[in-house]
Amino acid sequence: MASRAAKRPAATAAGTSLADELAVVAAAPLDQLRSRFRALYRVPAPESLSRDLIARLVAHRLQEQRLGKLDPNLAGQIDRLDRHGGGQTPRRRLKPGTVLVREHGGVLHEVMVVPGGFAWNGETHASLSVIARRITGTSWNGPRFFGLRPAQKAPVPDVAGAQEASDA
Template structure:
């Protein structure tokens, strides 16, 4: 567990030191946010790592919310996705068992299906309209 003094010490760090701490802890360049927001993000990272962190999906959702550029709706059981591509209609279903089905086959992800349809790498949620840009 992260101690309260460790978290409180973040308040005394300069912007440059906070960015260095982020680079060391996370391994990426610090996001372009205010020092106050970076302190909150560092505190969260420190606590998440101390308690084994969050699931990948939760981390991706939080990252997406922090950037504020897009929102992705999850593919839920019973969902039926329809996409027209080059004059052909493609229907993908998400079974109650969470298995994605298209063209009489089972797929691991919507991105795999989008790749099979287009022949190029696509974000499955973007291809099927589950990923939307947020209005400014």
């Protein structure tokens, strides 16, 4: 496998460094950027793109040509993270003073975020799950109970696999 340094020539055949070329792109007028975009991408730049975005795309392609593309494995990992949010929903940071409201069994429950946890019915609790359990009498994910996280989707059953198993 070629080293990264081998992919990184200091200058083009014209003798300009990548940094110099990027400086030219940053200062280029829109018509020159559109022309450069067409030469690099082999399609005209969409009319809706701003000058700044066209310049960024041109700069990206120049860097890609000089330094090489992302490793296919890394590109795949980034794509999966982008599509699936890394397998997790970002956690919300609740500021003290935030009030969470949930109706359950015809009763309106208000929980206030306090520095030591969550205040409900005159008591402070370390987690929302403890409060949800006390409200419902069953085990609950507290953030889900109070609407801070979506319910997880149930896996779709493999109907074909189930059919094959029942035929066996």
